[in-house]
Amino acid sequence: MILVVLDHDGSKLRKASLEALTRARKLAEALGARVAGVLLAEGPAPVEEARGYVETLYVAEPGPYTAERWAAGVLEAAKGGARAVLAPSSRQSRAYLGRVAYALRAGLLEDTLDSWAEGGQVYATRYAYLNRVTQKVRSALPAVLTVKPNTTPLAEPLGGQGEAVALSLPPVPTLEVLERVQEEKRGVSLTEADVVVTGGRGLGGAEAFQKVEELALLLGGAVGATRAVVDAGWRPYAEQVGQTGKTVQPSLYIALGVSGAVQHLSGMNKSKFIVAVNKDPEAPIFKHADYGIVGDVHQVLPSLIQAVKRLKD
């Protein structure tokens, strides 16, 4: 059995789950195994939708998310004889799959770009060294893989309805959630956006981000921020791009008043085209840019907005 953790938002499966299913089917074919899914997490789970993609679906009772409960749920489902476990890469999955891998004494392949099986072993490609190096790695079975979003075509439903099996989670020592600090979602999701417009400390303050938002809206994109901006409280953490923020890979990444520190680059250096606006011609970001303007962002940004508007008219 190849087990896929099916992430959902309380009403439907996330796109990243459909990518993980595609990868799981590829492994299942090479290893002569079937694909099973597991649905966890809070809120009403999209059971009917998920049954359309797998032969067996393990469904756990809804409950508050903690890494320990997720690990317990996945391990319970894996008892059906999982040779590989796949899940979308996310902060949550990073917190529980390390536990799962240890419990199964499995090879853990994180943030894989592609994966395949050969001679009873699992191979994958992934980035390392803050996204500067590509590695080819190999694990014996069992293996646990996380699938980097936007790397894999989405799976199609099988055309039937898989069998649903109820899972009860054993009690596990875990943390107690005292308070959720939800950040309101604005516009296009950062990790899925095809255009990202990021502001750095060079913007000088929170107000200047109105113009960043305006440009992002015009281009149908999302707003990003550097750690310096988030630490200053100008923008929410959910918008942070980089090693401790989100990884994005849009067609167009526009960095405004961003110096180009390695920890920031690691979150965006795979973008197709990178544009930089910075008043310092020596700023490291220019070494990583396809196009750039050396100038004051407070003058260049309004002009950019005007130029894009003229183009749209």
Added chain:
Amino acid sequence: MKFVAVIRQVPDGESRLKVQGGRVDLSGATLILDQMDEYAVEEALRLKEKHGGEAIVVGFGPERTEEAIRTALAMGMDRGVHVVHEGYADPVAVAEALAPVLKEEVPTLVLTGGQQADWDSQALGAALAEALGVPVVAWTTALELEGETARAKHDLDEGAEWVRVPLPAVFTTQQGLNEPRYPTLPGIMRAKKKEIKKVAFQGTAKVEVLEESIQEKARLGKILDGKDPVAAAEELVRLLREEAKVI
């Protein structure tokens, strides 16, 4: 109380990487205490300063890792343990090798960086928690002890949450938790005399790295002068439209 920081030594993100025979060659790189682990060391020191007890640094990696352990000792950690291993090791194998050392120490809590700057793994904290049978708090940005428990804030995919967790527990650290201190000269002198216990690696490798290549995308580097911002913006939009075809 006993506060343990688990650390590694990694190449400085600014240093150039070379590939030799399909593998990253670090011989010319500047090697540092992983910055993510630095937050773990700093937090262990602050907890000890506030609550008393001992702060221990546990390093994993080749002989040279001793330099990073000495850095942590110079920052103020009391003593070190070095689990010696050459080359790549996957997080499950690392956790297997570290588990007996940590179990012997009986720590109040264990801290380690949220992501390794060389192997980009984010799993060591969770794997260690499983090996010790304790909860994990990933991507911690605030941490306080309250008797037998800790109150902590940590990041989620969207937003963050405050949690209470029974101790012992494992915390993974990141930027925002604290500002790591610099080693002082007296600290560096004292660190030379502090104990570092060497332990042989005992774990089974689960993952093998077969090949590595540097994939720095060649960039066009077309930089315009913004003295006339209107003209520069017009030209940029034209290039994005006609040449890059992305808008």
